[in-house]
Amino acid sequence: MTTTAKPSSRDRLLDAAAELIYRQGVGTGIDALCKAAGVSKRSMYQLFDGKDDVLAAALARQEPRLTALLVPPPGKPAAPRDRILYVFQRLEEAAASPDYRGCPFLAAQVELKDPGHPASAVAARGKQALTDFFQAEAERAGVAEPGLLARRLAIVYDGASARAGIRSEVLDGLAVSTAALLLDAAGLAAGDAGS
């Protein structure tokens, strides 16, 4: 492409929805979403079946950005331990922003209280991708129970991001150092280059 395409109504609506839902919750009304996006309700209903569909699509549209933010590029860093800790370092950087409200996927799932909601399903897939990344790196490092280590890391990630998001915690190294202790306990010590 030689030019940057102007965002479509669909993309504008989803970006505005993602932003507003992150700040105000999934209870944000259709009118507010359309107003923030600068699209008419008629346009919205031509693009989406309704608010549940907008919620799900807005979360799905965020996933590539969140993955790029949190998950290291191939080989940089190279060692499984460093690659796992990279995620927690990025979390701590994001959580230091005054705009941070925790993980948007976890928040949507907590707010919707319905694992069967289409937006909950999108959020669950996004979270599972992170757990799968932890597990793949743990497997590469040859730890005894990579799935178990990945689940431990996932609860640290979600607990740290939630507590930072509600302003109960200023992480300041807490997420990284707690993850590092769990890596130590799993035998994935500093300096291991991975297999």
Add this chain to the structure above:
Amino acid sequence: MTTTAKPSSRDRLLDAAAELIYRQGVGTGIDALCKAAGVSKRSMYQLFDGKDDVLAAALARQEPRLTALLVPPPGKPAAPRDRILYVFQRLEEAAASPDYRGCPFLAAQVELKDPGHPASAVAARGKQALTDFFQAEAERAGVAEPGLLARRLAIVYDGASARAGIRSEVLDGLAVSTAALLLDAAGLAAGDAGS
């Protein structure tokens, strides 16, 4: 007292509000809260300033029950490590219920997205009491950094309860064993009787 007092309108309203908010979120309307409690809106407004006040009072009323559920009675068990793990054992039992939706305090804070909301403040105090319990036991055991250990345990508690509440995780020992690893790493090993 020789008789059990009939619950007041205030208590009925707060219990119904707590139950409904836990299942449906803080966005539950005043009409639904009054209907579930069997009190008129007029009565509600005689008792409370408005919905924010009901939310805060409903969370505050839950705190003694949650403390009794999660925090061990004095001396039973006696050792700091066992007393800390008791909390995670109770969490795992609670999370095994199909009705479990995670910690009501954390959920309210995530949903309200406003640490200055009166209900967020009540919830934050409830959560802080648990972190304070962890810290007091860690101090009693003589660990080097009791405040840091307590913060690690708090993120494991919140991550485990949130992931169980949204059905991303069936804990099945995960919260207890992860907390135990962090106690090990802090030098609070099994068998330590505390000072």
